[in-house]
Amino acid sequence: MLDIKFIREQPDIVRDGVRKKGEDPSRIDEALKLDEQRRNLLQKVEALKSRKNNVSDEVARKKSKGEDAAALIAEMRTVAEEIKGLDGELARIEERLHASLLLIPNIPHASVPPGRTPEENKVIASWGEEQEIDFTPKPHWELVEKLRIIDFARGTKITGAGFPVYVGKGARLERALLNFFLDEAAARGYTELFPPLMVNAASATGTGQLPDKEDQMYVVERDGFYLVPTAEVPVTNFLRDEILPADQLPVRYCASTPCFRREAGSYGKDVRGLNRVHQFNKVELVKLVHPATSYEELESMREDAEALLRKLGLRYHVLLMCAGDLGFTQTKKYDLEVWSIGQKKWLEVSSISNFESFQARRMNIRFRPPGGKPEIVHTLNGSALALPRVMAALLEQYQTPEGKVVVPSVLHRYTGFEIIG
RNA sequence: GGAGGGGUGGGUGAGUGGCCGAAACCAACGGUUUGCUAAACCGUCACAGGGGGUAAACCUCUGUCGAGAGUUCGAAUCUCUCCCCCUCCGCCA
Numbered sequence: 001m002l003d004i005k006f007i008r009e010q011p012d013i014v015r016d017g018v019r020k021k022g023e024d025p026s027r028i029d030e031a032l033k034l035d036e037q038r039r040n041l042l043q044k045v046e047a048l049k050s051r052k053n054n055v056s057d058e059v060a061r062k063k064s065k066g067e068d069a070a071a072l073i074a075e076m077r078t079v080a081e082e083i084k085g086l087d088g089e090l091a092r093i094e095e096r097l098h099a100s101l102l103l104i105p106n107i108p109h110a111s112v113p114p115g116r117t118p119e120e121n122k123v124i125a126s127w128g129e130e131q132e133i134d135f136t137p138k139p140h141w142e143l144v145e146k147l148r149i150i151d152f153a154r155g156t157k158i159t160g161a162g163f164p165v166y167v168g169k170g171a172r173l174e175r176a177l178l179n180f181f182l183d184e185a186a187a188r189g190y191t192e193l194f195p196p197l198m199v200n201a202a203s204a205t206g207t208g209q210l211p212d213k214e215d216q217m218y219v220v221e222r223d224g225f226y227l228v229p230t231a232e233v234p235v236t237n238f239l240r241d242e243i244l245p246a247d248q249l250p251v252r253y254c255a256s257t258p259c260f261r262r263e264a265g266s267y268g269k270d271v272r273g274l275n276r277v278h279q280f281n282k283v284e285l286v287k288l289v290h291p292a293t294s295y296e297e298l299e300s301m302r303e304d305a306e307a308l309l310r311k312l313g314l315r316y317h318v319l320l321m322c323a324g325d326l327g328f329t330q331t332k333k334y335d336l337e338v339w340s341i342g343q344k345k346w347l348e349v350s351s352i353s354n355f356e357s358f359q360a361r362r363m364n365i366r367f368r369p370p371g372g373k374p375e376i377v378h379t380l381n382g383s384a385l386a387l388p389r390v391m392a393a394l395l396e397q398y399q400t401p402e403g404k405v406v407v408p409s410v411l412h413r414y415t416g417f418e419i420i421g
Numbered sequence: 422g423g424a425g426g427g428g429u430g431g432g433u434g435a436g437u438g439g440c441c442g443a444a445a446c447c448a449a450c451g452g453u454u455u456g457c458u459a460a461a462c463c464g465u466c467a468c469a470g471g472g473g474g475u476a477a478a479c480c481u482c483u484g485u486c487g488a489g490a491g492u493u494c495g496a497a498u499c500u501c502u503c504c505c506c507c508u509c510c511g512c513c514a
Binding site: 038039042043045046047049050052053055056057058059060061063064069072073074075076077079080243245370373374 | 431439440450468470471472481482483484493494495
């Protein structure tokens with residue numbers, strides 16, 4: 001969430017930013033109104049409390065001297081009642097203010113292009129060429145069926161649509177990719193975490209999944225837990241409510257976890273094969289950084305993710321997302337899309353975002369500048385990478401005319417085999 | 422799941438109704454001493470939210486001793502609920 005003080009002092013900047021995201025700025029006025037009510041009430045109730053505290057001391061003094069304090073006590077009884085009433089009113093207003101703030105989106109960074117639709121995202125970099133081949137490449141779902149390395153039908157039997165089973169060399173290739181990604185992240189200074197796969201409501205609120213995106217998560221109602229839609233949630237919450245020494249920044253974490261997503265409302269196209277599944281593996285990068293460096297850190301994180309695709313020899317491009325295509329919590333975001341030669345289209349495999357202080361304020365993660373007051377850190381995260389579509393593009397790109405798949409050399413030490421089929 | 426014990430500032434830990442935002446120690450920071458380091462000594466040292474101040478400095482008020490509710494003129498301290506940690510029992514990969 002945004003700082004209420006910032007909203008109070010720069011309401012026009014906030015309104016403008018919210019509009020750029022294509023969202024309704026009326027919540028800002030609501031929040032400002034509640035904030036004003038809150039401060040008025042606060043002054044009233046704090047004056048009463050001050051009086052109460054003073055009189056209570058007076059009572060103590062009188063009693064210790066053996067004097068009669070009955071009159072003061074009687075008077076304070078009514079003051080205490082009044083305070084109770086005002087405190088209740090204040091609590092209700094603060095609750096509404098907080099709820100209102102939780103629904104105000106983060107505002108885009110100045111370098112983000114305007115735009116409302118995905119078509120307005122900018123391709124700012126690309127790598128690799130469409131390779132020339134003398135046969136018609138198959139889509140991955142045909143390849144994996146013949147090779148028997150991913151079983152969609154049996155996954156549907158076990159659980160439901162969108163829960164594929166990786167089999168034999170398919171399972172091994174999946175594991176190879178994960179280990180490759182993790183090793184690369186470690187080499188670039190990210191500390192590996194293996195976090196819980198279920199989180200509580202406070203954690204889901206911290207990174208912004210609640211209250212906004214509850215529909216996208218699987219909920220374990222009985223225990224009040226949520227299956228993680230991304231490692232971002234448990235990993236970023238790792239340092240929730242802590243104050244870090246300034247010299248500890250930047251903090252870099254990586255984690256490989258399954259991700260569980262309901263993908264409600266996304267039936268129809270683009271769901272074939274591995275294009276959209278309810279459970280998938282992903283290696284996630286997370287950084288907690290000094291506010292002054294967060295945009296440099298965003299660029300270096302993007303490079304960390306891009307390097308993986310280059311090592312795998314997969315053609316990709318980089319999108320700078322326009323304001324309207326930014327998520328609720330993001331100020332700036334890059335997407336990496338890999339080319340699917342079998343489907344003749346781009347597939348999103350990574351999303352790299354800066355949240356500035358938006359998440360960290362909810363999570364209360366701060367650092368202490370030398371000799372100064374604690375300040376909120378900036379948080380960033382990025383996929384490096386999400387597996388299914390990397391797997392899809394890789395299988396398609398490295399297929400042979402006979403329907404076999406050649407494993408990219410960088411993975412050999414992880415797979416133990418060089419060809420599938 | 423059952424029984425018992427416990428959660429206090431960055432850390433250890435004292436505090437069972439008012440003089441407690443909280444002793445003491447450690448860590449950290451500033452200083453004195455010192456050729457340098459170490460040691461010693463002195464000082465500073467929680468977080469948040471209001472109000473005042475042009476801003477910083479600063480002044481002032483309020484809240485916070487796991488969370489929430491309650492008793493009381495007054496709660497770290499008493500009561501209730503919840504969460505978490507430890508010990509024992511049960512169950513179990």
